[in-house]
Amino acid sequence: MAMIEARNLAKSYAGKAAVSGLSFDVRPGTVTGFLGPNGAGKSTTMRLMLGLDNGSGTCTFDGKPFTSYAQPMREVGALLEAKPFHPTRSARNHLRMLAAANRIPDSRVDEVLGLVGLHDVAGKKPSTFSLGMGQRLGLAAALLGDPHTLILDEPANGLDPQGIHWLRELLKALAADGRSVFVSSHLLSEMALMADELVVIGKGRMIANGPVADFTKMSVRNHVRVVTPQASELASLIGAKLAGVGSVQLAAAGELTVTGLDARAVGDLAFDNAIRVHELSTHQATLEEAFLEITGSSAEYNAHAPEQHAPKPPTTPQEGPR
Amino acid sequence: MTAALRYEITRLRTLRSTWWLTFGVLFVGVGFTAIASLVIRLNLHTDELNGQQLSGDMAKFYVDAAMTQFSIVDPMFYLVAFVAAIVGVLAWGHEYRHGMIRATLTAVPQRWAVFSAKYVVVGAWVVVLVVTSCLLSLLVASIFFMGIDVSYEAEDILVTILRHVLYSVLVTWLAMSLTVLVRHQTFALVMLFLWPMGIETLVKAFAVMVSAFSGNKVYEHATRFLPFNAGGRIMQTFGALPGGTFGLQHPSQMFGDPLSLLGGTIVFGGFSALITAGAFAAFVTRDA
Numbered sequence: 001m002a003m004i005e006a007r008n009l010a011k012s013y014a015g016k017a018a019v020s021g022l023s024f025d026v027r028p029g030t031v032t033g034f035l036g037p038n039g040a041g042k043s044t045t046m047r048l049m050l051g052l053d054n055g056s057g058t059c060t061f062d063g064k065p066f067t068s069y070a071q072p073m074r075e076v077g078a079l080l081e082a083k084p085f086h087p088t089r090s091a092r093n094h095l096r097m098l099a100a101a102n103r104i105p106d107s108r109v110d111e112v113l114g115l116v117g118l119h120d121v122a123g124k125k126p127s128t129f130s131l132g133m134g135q136r137l138g139l140a141a142a143l144l145g146d147p148h149t150l151i152l153d154e155p156a157n158g159l160d161p162q163g164i165h166w167l168r169e170l171l172k173a174l175a176a177d178g179r180s181v182f183v184s185s186h187l188l189s190e191m192a193l194m195a196d197e198l199v200v201i202g203k204g205r206m207i208a209n210g211p212v213a214d215f216t217k218m219s220v221r222n223h224v225r226v227v228t229p230q231a232s233e234l235a236s237l238i239g240a241k242l243a244g245v246g247s248v249q250l251a252a253a254g255e256l257t258v259t260g261l262d263a264r265a266v267g268d269l270a271f272d273n274a275i276r277v278h279e280l281s282t283h284q285a286t287l288e289e290a291f292l293e294i295t296g297s298s299a300e301y302n303a304h305a306p307e308q309h310a311p312k313p314p315t316t317p318q319e320g321p322r
Numbered sequence: 323m324t325a326a327l328r329y330e331i332t333r334l335r336t337l338r339s340t341w342w343l344t345f346g347v348l349f350v351g352v353g354f355t356a357i358a359s360l361v362i363r364l365n366l367h368t369d370e371l372n373g374q375q376l377s378g379d380m381a382k383f384y385v386d387a388a389m390t391q392f393s394i395v396d397p398m399f400y401l402v403a404f405v406a407a408i409v410g411v412l413a414w415g416h417e418y419r420h421g422m423i424r425a426t427l428t429a430v431p432q433r434w435a436v437f438s439a440k441y442v443v444v445g446a447w448v449v450v451l452v453v454t455s456c457l458l459s460l461l462v463a464s465i466f467f468m469g470i471d472v473s474y475e476a477e478d479i480l481v482t483i484l485r486h487v488l489y490s491v492l493v494t495w496l497a498m499s500l501t502v503l504v505r506h507q508t509f510a511l512v513m514l515f516l517w518p519m520g521i522e523t524l525v526k527a528f529a530v531m532v533s534a535f536s537g538n539k540v541y542e543h544a545t546r547f548l549p550f551n552a553g554g555r556i557m558q559t560f561g562a563l564p565g566g567t568f569g570l571q572h573p574s575q576m577f578g579d580p581l582s583l584l585g586g587t588i589v590f591g592g593f594s595a596l597i598t599a600g601a602f603a604a605f606v607t608r609d610a
Contacts, residue, residue, distance in 0.1 A: 047609070051427075052427055052428075053609040054607065066431055067431040073429055080428070081421045081424055083420075084425040085425070086420050088338050090336075093332075096332060097429075098329075100328040101325045101326065103325075
């Protein structure tokens with residue numbers, strides 16, 4: 001059972017901080033999602049954790065830094081690049097090369113190639129591989145040493161829906177087996193299904209760290225919807241109960257949205273005051289909603305919506321003098 | 323270190339370019355020797371033979387020239403060394419060009435071991451390549467020279483092979499180190515040929531011109547310290563002699579003109595060591 005302990009990781013490029021003071025733990029038996037907008041410093045953080053980039057801070061795997069392991073692939077499996085292999089070295093030979101350094105038997109090479117679904121193309125040149133096949137080969141490399149810890153940077157990139165489903169089930173199974181899985185992804189819907197814990201960063205700084213449910217609870221989009229013919233009366237009662245903590249708004253005729261109180265409290269309040277309620281429901285913010293809301297101000301690169309152009313009137317050809 | 327060596331040996335063996343470069347240069351080198359031996363055999367003047375016997379410096383010239391593709395006269399002829407250096411450039415170039423360096427360092431995180439293993443394994447490969455090339459060339463030449471009694475010491479053959487091994491390994495390590503420094507495979511490959519053939523030739527031409535105009539030969543003579551010019555002295559044993567004749571050279575001073583074997587080794591080896599030290603420092607401190 002290995003734990004990842006990252007402490008005060010920091011890195012700057014030409015005086016600009018890419019990662020500053022990041023500290024977090026990845027516990028065994030969990031999938032910990034690593035989220036952040038583009039340029040937030042996720043890949044840099046992962047490279048710092050593995051000693052590939054020079055920065056400050058420490059990261060230990062089971063109490064030891066990655067660079068101190070003589071056979072690191074048996075301890076930590078890493079996927080950092082989309083296509084980290086030579087285009088003309090066969091997939092099997094690529095894995096054999098990695099295995100040779102870590103005293104991993106060749107039989108394990110064929111085992112992981114089968115696991116990721118590349119057994120039929122094991123002897124082929126990866127230059128012919130699609131992005132998804134490249135990712136599968138990268139995953140095979142990460143799993144080669146049957147490590148207790150996995151660090152995966154965007155492993156779902158290029159995978160088809162079946163591949164994404166397979167990856168999700170695989171990572172959940174590995175975590176259930178007691179391994180520590182640290183995975184970054186932009187597929188928030190996938191992360192919501194897969195991750196137990198989250199580390200969310202923006203502009204190199206920690207924004208949130210903890211269980212997924214705690215993160216989504218931070219969203220102001222969580223609210224209770226009440227449909228009642230006595231909306232103004234109930235709104236007054238809820239407002240008095242909130243006492244400034246939370247809000248109650250008239251969303252439409254006879255419809256209130258309430259934050260700061262859960263559905264049970266709203267229902268009890270209505271019952272106690274003999275207010276008829278036609279509908280009472282809770283809207284739980286999705287991970288995507290919470291992520292966009294919480295990291296909105298931390299985005300390094302913001303795109304703008306395309307300009308709306310009014311259709312031009314058709315032009316009629318003008319005849320010039322003949 | 324053993325992990326890094328195992329990794330590097332597997333890396334080198336599982337690359338197609340290693341094999342086609344190795345067998346390609348063996349084919350070209352030995353083929354050149356075969357053709358040259360045939361031409362020499364057909365045109366060997368009877369006055370160079372004592373009966374049907376070749377001996378002395380003449381025997382040494384023919385045997386060494388055949389074995390090393392005439393690089394004992396002009397080091398630039400020694401294609402084997404430059405192809406070996408290409409294997410060296412690719413050893414590092416592939417790491418950076420194909421993003422392999424991070425995969426390498428997650429398999430073997432000890433950078434000093436990765437660096438050392440590359441130099442040891444590629445160096446060993448070069449040794450095998452040069453020795454094989456020399457022995458195969460000698461075998462082919464001896465077939466064409468069949469019927470002629472060539473008097474030659476086995477010790478001399480060994481020394482000639484060792485001189486070519488030394489030069490080839492140093493050129494390869496220099497090219498590898500340059501690749502680490504620039505982290506650009508194409509640039510390193512271009513420099514491998516442009517430097518000795520273009521840059522040093524230009525510098526020599528400029529020095530000759532300055533010497534001619536100034537009447538001071540010191541500029542021209544100083545070009546013997548140019549890295550590849552000095553390195554060539556490791557292999558070159560035949561050339562112009564005082565008096566304008568051609569024959570076996572016996573440099574009397576280490577850093578005289580021409581440089582001795584030791585002088586050439588110190589200058590070229592020192593230059594390679596300097597670049598390699600810079601490459602090592604860059605590799606262990608830079609982001610992967």
